[in-house]
Amino acid sequence: EIRVRNSYCVTAYLFNQSGEMAALKDDYFYPGDIGRFAENGTLEIIARAGRDVLNFDGVKLNAGVVDHLLASVEGIIAAAAFQSPKTDRNEVIAFAQFAEGGNRIQLAELARKACADALGAKITPARVWPITAIPRKADGTPDRAQCAALILEALAASPTLPVSNV
Numbered sequence: 001e002i003r004v005r006n007s008y009c010v011t012a013y014l015f016n017q018s019g020e021m022a023a024l025k026d027d028y029f030y031p032g033d034i035g036r037f038a039e040n041g042t043l044e045i046i047a048r049a050g051r052d053v054l055n056f057d058g059v060k061l062n063a064g065v066v067d068h069l070l071a072s073v074e075g076i077i078a079a080a081a082f083q084s085p086k087t088d089r090n091e092v093i094a095f096a097q098f099a100e101g102g103n104r105i106q107l108a109e110l111a112r113k114a115c116a117d118a119l120g121a122k123i124t125p126a127r128v129w130p131i132t133a134i135p136r137k138a139d140g141t142p143d144r145a146q147c148a149a150l151i152l153e154a155l156a157a158s159p160t161l162p163v164s165n166v
Contacts, residue, residue, distance in 0.1 A: 002035045002045070003028040052144060054083055056090055056122050063144060069118055070094055070111040070128065075102035079111070080134045080142035081125055085152050094125040095134055095147055104130050 005028045023030050033045045033055075045055060052063040063081045070079035077097040084091045096111065098104050108128035115124040135146035 001030060002033045002043070003030050005029070052141065054081065054092055054123055056092075059122055061119065061123055063142070066092065066094065066115060066119070066123060066125070067142065069114045070096055070125070073107055073111045073114055075099045075107045076111055078134050079128070080144060080147050082142075082144040082147045084126075085148035086155075089126075091126040092123055093147075093151060094128045095131040095150075096128050097132065097134060098130055 023032070035043050035045045038044050054061050054063050054066065066081035067079045070076055070081065075098060077099055079094055079096045081092050081094040084093050094111075096108065098107055108130075111128055112124055129151075131150075135143040135150065137143045
């Protein structure tokens with residue numbers, strides 16, 4: 001998790017002590033991003049810490065918006081979008097629960113088109129994978145970390161499995 005400390009960093013949140021307690025610890029500011037240093041030494045922001053935010057080259061969007069667009073297609077019961085767990089891919093992947101008897105390939109393409117029309121190509125899922133049940137947290141929201149873990153498990157079991165390109 002990224003943390004920042006400098007002479008001009010924020011020292012408090014106005015009227016928001018709960019946010020202040022979460023973001024300011026031990027003289028560091030925690031902006032809520034996960035990052036890594038690239039080979040050239042630059043800091044790359046790759047995800048949001050503990051939040052359902054998709055981040056692509058500074059374009060940030062609540063993943064629930066993508067979920068809603070995918071599930072707006074008749075024949076898709078529920079969906080969960082998440083960033084690819086493959087570190088060499090900066091793309092969105094999604095799981096979808098399909099209604100019985102629907103053409104999954106056609107429905108996935110319709111869902112991808114709904115996202116592309118509303119959000120543009122950058123945050124449109126590269127692939128919509130079928131799943132019997134979306135992994136969920138105790139509060140009922142999609143467990144995007146578990147979704148990513150399932151993709152990695154599938155790739156480990158079958159290394160030639162395509163991550164994207166429906």
